[in-house]
Every structure is written in C-alpha cells, then in structure tokens.
Amino acid sequence: MSRFDTVLWDIDQTLLDFNLSQVYALKESFQLFNLEMKDNTLALYADINHTYWRRHELGEVSKEELLTGRFRTLFKELRVSGVDIENFAAVYQKALGSVFYFRDDSYTLCDKLKGKVRQYAVTNGVTATQKNKLHLSGLDKILDGIFISEEIGCPKPQIEYFERCFARIPDFKKERTIIVGDSLSSDMQGGNNAKIACCWYNPEDKENTTALRIDYQIKNLWEVEKILDLSS
Template sequence: MKYQWILFDADETLFDFDIFAGLKLMFSRFDIDFDNNDFAFYQSVNKQLWVDYQQGLIDAAQLQHTRFLHWSEKLGVTTKRLNSDFLAAMADICQPLPGAKKLVSSLEGKATLGIITNGLTELQNVRLERTGFKSSFEHVVISEQFGKAKPDVSIFEHTFELMGNPDKNTVLMVGDNLHSDILGGVNAGIDTCWLNHHGKETVDGITPTFEVKDLHQLHDELHALK
C-alpha cells in the first residue's frame, strides 16, 4: 500500500447526507409537512452559512443558530433545540455510502485511517457508533471542536501532530468537496483524492492527485497503488 495514512471527509464521502430527508423527519415530529419550498428557503440561508464557516467568517455556533432562526420564531422553540432535533434525525437516517464498509474493512491493517470533518460534533460520534465505524478510525478531528474548518491548513497540521507528524508523502486525503477537502489537502502538502460523484469539472485551479467516481473505484485504485 502506497499510503500509510488515509484521511477521509465524512459527509458525502463515507456517509450519505440527505439534508431534505433529515429535515422532513425532524419537522414531522412537530406535525409539520416540510416541503420543497420550505427546503429551498432553508438552503438559501444554509448554503451561504457553510461557505462563511469554511472561510472562518463565522463559527459553528453562529451557523447552527442562524440556519434555524426562521423556524425557531415560527415554532416558538430555541434554535439549539431545533439543531439537536435535526442532528438526531440525521443520525436516524444515516447510512454509509455504497462501498464504504468494504473499503474501510479492506484498508484496516494496511493503512491507518482518520477523519477530518467540518460536520458537527453531535452528529459525527453518533454516526460512527451506529455504523460500526468507530473502532476503524485512529483519529477523528472535528472542526467544531478544533475551532477552524477545512480548508484552513491549521486543522490539517493539528491532525498531523496527532498522527506523530508522518512523512507527508505517505498521507492521502479523500473527500467530495473541492474547496474544503481537496484544496485543504493540497495546501497542507499531501496527496488528495477527489470523490467526484457527479462528474463535475475542477474549478479555481484546484487539482487533486487523482479522482474517482465512487468508493468502489477508490477501493480498486488504492489496492492497485504500489
């Protein structure tokens, strides 16, 4: 195996992350039929918040508060309650992506695995437990806990320290997001693999070391590398 360390993103890399399904389940528990128009409004706020978070303009607490402000006022409950309910619903519907279990299982004993995620702490730990992945990952670094989000180089450097500062040529970052996972890995000086589910073009001059369309292809590519 070429790489001694393989670092993964979480959402849409290891785990399915169907926001609409999670919101629909959460709001059904308030007897609300959350529809496509509601989702469009939510995303009009949420997407920009995640961009701001990744750029270090806001912190995780501000993101979680602001994205549910409209519904908090409408339902008369706190944004903190809505966030916890949402993350619980996301945990309830969480599934590993196709090929994730086979890939992780095949790498154990051949490379040491870790996760660097911009996702929120309350969800990550529950998902790792429920999917049986928890024991497979040596380190799980969560931006909300660390205080900086990918692509900030400091979250990668923090992870390298936890790993004992290995030779960067032996480390691979795998993720679906060009701007957080791939750019972050490139800036940190490690190889990157773009999990390009939808056949998109690279943008802004961000160039991964290689790319795959799914985790089945990644399994084959990694085991073919010498």
C-alpha cells in the same frame, strides 16, 4: 510498496450519504414541530445550509451561529414565525445523528483496508452528531482516529486544522498521505493548503472550475484501492 500509508476520509457525502440524512432529519423535525413542508423546503434548506457551511469554512460565522442561523434564514424565507429556533436546531441535530447511509458500501471498503493503511476521519460536522453516526455505522471501530473540527479547534480547509491532525498521527509523513473527499472548498482546498495528495470524490461528474490541484478524481470510492496499489 504503496505510495500512501495514511488515508484521510471525509465523512459527510463521502463515506456516508449526508443528503439522505439531511432529508430524514428535516422531515422529522418539521413533523415534531407540526410544521408543513412545502415543495421547495428541502431544496431551499440545502442551499441555505451549504452557504452557512461555506461561510464557516471561511471563518465568517462560528459553528454556533451556523447551527441556528441557517434555520432563522430558512423560516424567514418560508415566512414562518413563532418557532423556537434553539429547540428546533437541537431536535434537527439529534435526528441528523440518529441515521446513516453508506456510500458505495464504504464500510466494506474501509474494513478491507484496515491494517493495510491507516485511516482517519476528517470532518467539520458537529461533534455529537458525527460521533453518534460513526458509532451506529461501526466505522468508529475500523478507523484509526476521528478528527472533528470542534475538537481540533478550527475547521477544514484551514492549514491549522490539518497541522493539528498531523501532530496526532504517529510517524506522520505528508508525502505518504492522501485526502479523499467530495468538497472542493473544504477537502481539496484543505489538501492543497496542507500540501498532501488530493483525491476528489466526484460521483456526479461535476465540473471543477477552480485552480485547485487535484491529483486523482474518482466516481466510486472503491477506485481508491487502485490508487493505493496495495498489491505492489
């Protein structure tokens, strides 16, 4: 019997390629607002966005502050004025949830695992955006549940987030659960906080400079099959 019967999947940049969706959404939003994208705009925004999400994980900014603050910072850096930030943020968020790109053919993997292990999405993303992406991708029909931080009431990696997720999983056992995600600060830190097995999805072979416990490290999502060892 496999050691694990429950898999917690991160969504953005794990099951789905968030970076590609981000590029699409930013280009679409700039075009709709008749704004010129400079050579450094994408990289600048990605860095600003990452910083805001990290601050949100630490409880320094609310989700509402994040959604508009990142664009205020971006346009300030670009020295662009006169943009309706609230409207721009709404347009961007809608565009972000209108496309999806699978990583490592994740749909086929999750579909293959369906019925063999329980699979849940654990995400800090915006509720409407995540639900739309998961619906369009068909993952919502495969997964056993979707835990979005806005609905849970707090974000990964806070222990409260995981405790509230665990309470919603029938016959839940920590020792039979593994989290798979790309983020050290969100997924792996969260797994450490919650005292469950941690599988770091690291396709770019990044260096881990933290003291976090990493039980498994993979470069392709299909390596999870071997970890689950469902044949035993």
